Amino acid sequence: MNQRPTQLTRVILLGPEDVAQEAAHRIVKIAEEVLGRGQDFRLVLSGGTTPKHLYEILGSRPFCSRLPWHRVHFFWADERCVRPDHPGSNYRMAYEAFLKNLSIPDANIHRMRGEDPDPHAAAREYEEIIRAHYGLEWGDSPPSFDLVLLGIGPDGHTASLFPETPALYESDRWVVAQFVPQLKSWRLTLTPLILNRARQVLFLVTGAAKAKTLAEVLEGPYRPYQLPAQLIRPVQGQLLWLIDQDAASCLQNSSSE
Numbered sequence: 001m002n003q004r005p006t007q008l009t010r011v012i013l014l015g016p017e018d019v020a021q022e023a024a025h026r027i028v029k030i031a032e033e034v035l036g037r038g039q040d041f042r043l044v045l046s047g048g049t050t051p052k053h054l055y056e057i058l059g060s061r062p063f064c065s066r067l068p069w070h071r072v073h074f075f076w077a078d079e080r081c082v083r084p085d086h087p088g089s090n091y092r093m094a095y096e097a098f099l100k101n102l103s104i105p106d107a108n109i110h111r112m113r114g115e116d117p118d119p120h121a122a123a124r125e126y127e128e129i130i131r132a133h134y135g136l137e138w139g140d141s142p143p144s145f146d147l148v149l150l151g152i153g154p155d156g157h158t159a160s161l162f163p164e165t166p167a168l169y170e171s172d173r174w175v176v177a178q179f180v181p182q183l184k185s186w187r188l189t190l191t192p193l194i195l196n197r198a199r200q201v202l203f204l205v206t207g208a209a210k211a212k213t214l215a216e217v218l219e220g221p222y223r224p225y226q227l228p229a230q231l232i233r234p235v236q237g238q239l240l241w242l243i244d245q246d247a248a249s250c251l252q253n254s255s256s257e
């Protein structure tokens with residue numbers, strides 16, 4: 001595996017609230033830079049529970065009025081294969097936390113159709129949605145999202161890239177569906193191929209339950225098929241880890257850098 005050098009920065013903050021606030025500030029700053037160049041801002045949302053409070057902050061004052069949301073496009077890093085109104089839906093979590101509070105055109109919300117009875121068709125459809133959004137053709141290289149938000153699980157997964165699952169080895173597709181034996185359920189996920197084209201990747205990691213895994217991911221041996229978060233190395237982009245002190249408690253080097 002080619003371990004391309006990636007400019008990796010980690011910022012260690014006191015607790016989850018500090019991580020969420022710092023992330024909100026950084027997201028808005030990055031968005032303002034992109035929008036200031038006359039481009040729309042393409043943001044990939046993560047699922048799970050960690051980003052929920054960040055989303056609530058983005059949907060509240062002062063952040064809710066900081067951006068021209070009609071120029072922001074929302075994508076997802078992964079989705080559970082459930083209906084969009086299911087409690088486990090990553091789309092639903094983001095919609096309830098902030099998207100419903102912002103005047104965002106429906107056309108700017110590019111959700112994965114987890115409800116599709118054929119997950120592989122949903123994955124192909126989502127790849128087409130991305131390709132069409134960027135005006136790309138089959139065979140073109142993946143586009144570069146402006147910012148991708150990600151988390152990690154206790155097993156080192158990120159998005160729905162779980163240890164020893166086929167998506168880790170995907171070298172052509174930008175979006176795949178896979179049955180995750182660890183969860184006994186189907187997931188849709190962006191692949192490392194497109195994730196690593198992002199201009200910026202922001203991991204949010206909080207809580208002592210992540211501490212051991214985070215130390216293995218950031219400081220342990222490179223074994224990405226057991227620790228898929230290690231696969232995320234933006235080819236030309238920035239990689240930033242926002243970590244709270246509990247999650248950083250097993251790091252040898254617990255300084256921000």
Ligand code: 6PG
Nearest residue numbers: 047048049050151152153158159
């Ligand atoms: C998902 C997420 C997943 C998440 C991690 C961390 O669909 O669950 O995309 O990759 O980021 O599992 O989840 P928590 O934030 O809930 O710890």
